[in-house]
Amino acid sequence: MGAVERTAGDEGGPWAEVGPDAARRLLIAAVDAFAERGYHATTTRDIAGRAGMSPAALYIHYRTKEELLHRISRIGHEKALEILRAAADRPGSAAERLADAVRSFVRWHAAQTTTARVVQYELDALGGEARAEIMALRRRTDAVIRDLIEDGARGGEFDVHDVEGTTLAVLSLCVDVARWFNAAGRRTPDEVGALYADLVLRMVGAKG
Amino acid sequence: MGAVERTAGDEGGPWAEVGPDAARRLLIAAVDAFAERGYHATTTRDIAGRAGMSPAALYIHYRTKEELLHRISRIGHEKALEILRAAADRPGSAAERLADAVRSFVRWHAAQTTTARVVQYELDALGGEARAEIMALRRRTDAVIRDLIEDGARGGEFDVHDVEGTTLAVLSLCVDVARWFNAAGRRTPDEVGALYADLVLRMVGAKG
Numbered sequence: 092m093g094a095v096e097r098t099a100g101d102e103g104g105p106w107a108e109v110g111p112d113a114a115r116r117l118l119i120a121a122v123d124a125f126a127e128r129g130y131h132a133t134t135t136r137d138i139a140g141r142a143g144m145s146p147a148a149l150y151i152h153y154r155t156k157e158e159l160l161h162r163i164s165r166i167g168h169e170k171a172l173e174i175l176r177a178a179a180d181r182p183g184s185a186a187e188r189l190a191d192a193v194r195s196f197v198r199w200h201a202a203q204t205t206t207a208r209v210v211q212y213e214l215d216a217l218g219g220e221a222r223a224e225i226m227a228l229r230r231r232t233d234a235v236i237r238d239l240i241e242d243g244a245r246g247g248e249f250d251v252h253d254v255e256g257t258t259l260a261v262l263s264l265c266v267d268v269a270r271w272f273n274a275a276g277r278r279t280p281d282e283v284g285a286l287y288a289d290l291v292l293r294m295v296g297a298k299g
Numbered sequence: 300m301g302a303v304e305r306t307a308g309d310e311g312g313p314w315a316e317v318g319p320d321a322a323r324r325l326l327i328a329a330v331d332a333f334a335e336r337g338y339h340a341t342t343t344r345d346i347a348g349r350a351g352m353s354p355a356a357l358y359i360h361y362r363t364k365e366e367l368l369h370r371i372s373r374i375g376h377e378k379a380l381e382i383l384r385a386a387a388d389r390p391g392s393a394a395e396r397l398a399d400a401v402r403s404f405v406r407w408h409a410a411q412t413t414t415a416r417v418v419q420y421e422l423d424a425l426g427g428e429a430r431a432e433i434m435a436l437r438r439r440t441d442a443v444i445r446d447l448i449e450d451g452a453r454g455g456e457f458d459v460h461d462v463e464g465t466t467l468a469v470l471s472l473c474v475d476v477a478r479w480f481n482a483a484g485r486r487t488p489d490e491v492g493a494l495y496a497d498l499v500l501r502m503v504g505a506k507g
Contacts, residue, residue, distance in 0.1 A: 128337070128339040128340075129336070129337025129338065129339050129340055130337065130340075131336040131337050131339075131340035132336075132337055132338075132339035132340035208420075211478065212416075212420055212478075252497065253494060256486070256491075256494045257494075257498065259479070260472060260494070260495065260498050263472060263475045263476070263478070263479055264468060264471060264472050264475070266475065266478075267471045267472070267474065267475035267478070268471070270419065270420075270471070270474075270475070271467070271471055278464070283464075286461060286464045286465075286468070287468065289460065290465065290468050290502050293501045293502050293504060294498050294501050294502060296501060
C-alpha cells in the first residue's frame with residue numbers, strides 16, 4: 092500500500108521535492124512510524140532504523156524529531172493548498188470551481204491517508220514558530236474554500252445561510268476522508284471525489 | 300476543560316456507569332493519557348499515576364492497557380449508538396428525525412472531543428475479538444443513519460443519488476467535529492448541531 096499511496100494523487104508523491112535521497116527516505120520512514128505508533132511513541136532511533144540508517148546519519152539531516160514532523164506537516168499543508176488553489180483559479184462558474192476544488196482535495200486525502208492522518212492528528216505536538224507557520228497555512232487553505240463559497244453566494248449561484256460555518260463543514264468533510272478511506276474498499280478516490288463534489292454543491296444550495 | 304467535557308452532552312458523563320470509583324478514575328485517566336500522548340506512548344504506570352494509584356491497584360481492575368482502550372471504545376460507541384437511536388425512534392417525518400439525530404450526534408462529539416478522538420484514532424490498536432465487537436457497534440451506528448436516509452428517500456421526502464455514500468458522508472461530517480471542535484471557540488455544541496442538521500437536510504435533498 093505504501094508505494095501506491097505515495098505516488099497516487101500527485102506525480103512523484105508529496106516527497107519528490109525533498110532531497111538529498113537520505114533526507115527523503117528518513118521523512119517517509121517518519122511518516123510511517125508516526126502513523127503506526129504515534130508521534131510520542133516514536134524515537135529518532137526507530138525512524139533511522141526504518142530508513143536503514145544509523146541515528147547519527149539522521150542527525151545530519153534533522154536536528155530533532157519535531158523538525159521531522161514540522162517538515163512533514165509543512166509539505167503536506169503546502170501540497171493541499173496548492174491543489175485547492177489550482178482548482179479555484181481555473182476559469183468557470185463558482186459551482187464548477189468549488190466542485191473541482193472538492194474533487195481534487197478529496198482525491199488527495201484519499202490517496203495520502205497516512206500522511207494526512209499524521210498531519211491532522213499530531214498537530215498538537217508542534218509548538219512555537221512551527222505551529223504558527225502551519226496554522227497560517229491552514230488559514231490560507233480555509234480561505235480558498237471560503238472565497239469560492241462567498242463568490243457563489245454573492246453572484247446568486249449559491250444559497251448559503253452561514254458562509255463561515257459551511258466553509259468549516261466542507262473542509263471537515265474533505266479532511267475526514269483521510270480517517271475512513273480504505274484503498275482496499277469499495278470506492279476509488281475518484282468516486283469519492285465525485286460523490287463529495289455533488290454533496291458539497293447541495294450544501295451550498297447551488298442552483299441548476 | 301476536563302470536567303465540563305465529561306459532564307456535558309449526557310448526564311453524569313459517559314463514565315457514570317463505570318464502577319467502582321477506582322475503576323472509573325482509571326478509565327478517565329486513560330482517556331486523558333491516550334489523548335495527550337497516544338495509546339502506544341502511554342504505559343499502565345502513567346495511567347495509574349494520573350489516577351493517583353499504584354500500578355498494582357490498576358491491575359485489580361484491568362489486566363492490560365488494551366483492556367482499558369477496549370472498555371473506553373465500547374462505552375463511547377454504545378453511547379453514540381444510544382443517542383442516535385433515541386433520536387431516530389422519536390415520532391416525526393424522516394427529515395425531522397434525521398435532523399434530530401444529527402443534532403444529538405454532533406452535540407455529543409463536540410462535548411466529548413477527547414473521548415471521541417481516542418475512540419476514533421486508536422481503533423487500530425485493538426485486535427481480535429475486541430476489534431470485531433467495536434466494528435459491529437459501528438455497523439449498527441451506520442445503519443441508524445442509513446435507515447433514516449432510506450426512509451426519507453423511499454417516502455419521497457428526500458432526493459438521494461447514493462444512499463450508501465451519503466450515509467458515509469453524513470457520519471463522517473459528524474464524527475470529524477471531535478477533531479476540530481474547540482470548547483473555547485466561537486460556536487457552542489448546540490450551534491454546530493443546528494448548522495449541521497441544516498447542512499445534512501441539504502445533502503439528502505430534503506423537500507420543503
